Amino acid sequence: MNQLGLFRTFIAVVERGSFTAAARHVGKTKSIVSKQVAQLELLLNLRLFNRTTRALHITEQGASVYQHALAIIEQVDSLFQLNTSVSDPLTGRLRISAPHTFSETTLMAKLPSFMKLHPQLKIELVLNDHYVDLVAAGFDLAFRIGQLDDSNMIARKIGLCQQMLVASPAFIACHAPIEAITQLAELPCVVDTNRREGAKWLFVRDGQTEHVRVSAKLEVNSAAAAAMAAAAGIGIALLPEFAAASFLESGALVVVLPHYTLPSMGVYAIYPHRDYLTQKVSALLDHLS
Missing domain, CATH: 3.40.190.10 (Periplasmic binding protein-like II)
Structure with missing residues (x-):
């Protein structure tokens, strides 16, 4: 029994999401792929997938086997590449x-x-x-x-x-001067719900950490959409630099409360x-x- 072959087939099923797609990828029939997965389950005495008529779901044990199988296959493949040049093309x-x-x-x-x-x-x-x-x-x-x-x-x-607190010039002109983060709680804001902190915005000033919970005029799960909304004057937005950069360059957005520091994100x-x-x-x- 080619045990490495069974693991390669299993990996293909996990990554392709079905026996049919895996069979197409490895150049085997669907029945052979299904049989090899069943052989591997018997060999390991583990259920690797939960099967229904419409879907295939990897089990928790199957996910663990997948990680270990990848490591084994990659190390085996690397042994056959020891004599190849490091400049060989990636495929x-x-x-x-x-x-x-x-x-x-x-x-x-x-x-x-x-x-x-x-x-x-x-x-x-x-x-x-x-x-x-x-x-x-x-x-x-x-x-x-x-x-x-x-x-x-x-x-x-x-x-x-870097994070940036921004608003449109028109928004700034229509409101009283924004001089402290406490004012943000009373102003309309655009909240990117992809941020783990949501509407809780963190600031640093003079080495002291401060935070404010803002009121969301608009919630959207996209930094790009939040930037567009802020540029349209809907409210103040806390954005990653890559989402705000083009709007800042064009003048559609300006920085708010520049004397505060916003923590960088990794x-x-x-x-x-x-x-x-x-x-x-x-x-x-x-x-x-």
Whole structure:
């Protein structure tokens, strides 16, 4: 029995989401793929998937097996590459999850140059403003901004993102001078609900941390949409720099309360915990850093 082959088939099913898609990917029939997964379950004495007539869901034990299987397969594959040059081209597929606005304004500014360096590498970039399960969804890598949850994932900090408090010149002209953060609670604000802190905005002045809970005139789950709303005069917005930059350059937005400091947010690359980091992921992270 080719146990490594069973694990490769299992990985394909997890990453493709169905026996049919996995069969198409590995060049086998659906029945063979299903049989090999069943063989692996028997070998491990574990249920790897919960099957229904309409869907296939990986079990908690299956997700753990997937992580370990990836590590094993990658280490085995690396043994066959020991005699190859480090300059050999990257091949295969790299599946990435990343936030919408960050991807559109920042990541896509860097990704094309990486792809030109590695023309044989295929990249699937999936934009998600919600946190995804990397293992269950078959992602090699995810980008997240701000505070991270504790998990069994590996997080690598690749940069910092400055936050900015902004409003349109027309909004500023229609209101009394804004001189203290306490005034924000009484003013219409645009809240990006993707921020983990939501309507609780944190500031630093003279080394002291202060926060204010604002009243949301508009709630939207997109930094880009929040920037557009603020530029349209709907309210004050707390935005990441990459969402506000173009509006600030054009004069559609101006900085509010510049004498206060807003904490920077970390930009992190998240990938499954494994002893061996794939060359594809490592190369991309080095390029972005």
